Amino acid sequence: MTTFDEILIDQDPTQFHNDDIETIEIELVVLDMAGTTVKDDGVVERAFALAAERAGIVPAGPELDEALDYVRATMGQSKIDVFRALAGNDDDAERANDAFEDAYAEIATAEGVEAIAGAEDVLRELREGGVKIALTTGFSRRTCDILLDALGWRELVDVTLSPADAGRGRPFPDLPLTALLRTSVSRVDAVVVVGDTASDMLSGIAAGAGLVVGVLTGAHDEVTLRDAGADEVIDSIAGLPRLLGLDEA
Incomplete structure (x- = not known):
């Protein structure tokens, strides 16, 4: 089982103090x-632009453009x-969300679904290291299942969660905490949260x-991720095993 050092953090969440260290087992x-x-x-x-057009909630x-700016700013949150x-x-929101899910499924079916380079290898390394894995999303369960089936990842992870499965989406803590409960993890500081948006950081x-941990393969840049409280920012998920010391296990 791999471990990481629990580092006491001063007022600036990006600055570490290395003299007070407790080794925590990553679960x-x-x-x-x-x-x-x-x-x-x-x-x-x-998919959002198509949904806005089809549901008629935002005119061209x-x-x-303003709505798309809001979508970018809230990436990672429950759709x-x-x-x-x-x-x-609520009625218009439900109609627009249904249109979004339809549009996303259409695009994914037409163009295919592709993993971030190295992501599947990371899932396998985590499992081999005895670490449990949760995949979380701001999408509905329907879209989550489309992605899982397209990638063939159901057997590689312990739990998958959409906001409806947890109660609330990001930036609330419900997704990581529900994952903790579903996988019988012993303590919250044995959990690592990884995402590409400020909402992921805030949720963790x-x-x-x-x-x-923030990654730079998605919606938000390093400054945004660190401003949201990221402890570490890496180029992509492929760098996670090294960050966690799995490559030394």
Whole structure:
């Protein structure tokens, strides 16, 4: 079983103090999907634009541009919550979310689903290291299942969670904490949370995860991730085993 050092953090969450160290056994890694383990390549934005057109909640032009800016800023959050904010009422939000899920499925079916380079190898390394794995998403269970089946990852992970499975989506702590409960992890600081958005970072921090890691293969840049509280930022999920010391195990 691999371990990481629990490092006491001063007021600046990106600055580590290396003189007060307790070795914590890593029990669970919580991984985001789109942008972290699964390539996005703008599919979320394209699906949103199609959904806005089909559901009629945002007209083309400046209003759509503003809505897309909001979608980018809230990447990682529950899609139904994003649509509630844009539509202003639950009925329109539900209709728009259904249209989004349809559009995403259409694009994924037409163009295929591809993993981030090295992601599957990381899943296998984590399992071989005795670490449990949770895949989480802001998508619905329907879209989550499309991605899992396309990639063939069901047997590689211990639990998969959408916001509806946990109670609330990001930036709330529900997804990591539900993953902890479902996998019978003994303590929150034995959990590592990894994602490509500020919402992923905020969710991990709110859950009390021992390590919150940002990756640069998705929606947000290093400054945004660190401003949201990331302990570490790596180029991609492929660098996670090295960060966690799995390559030394």
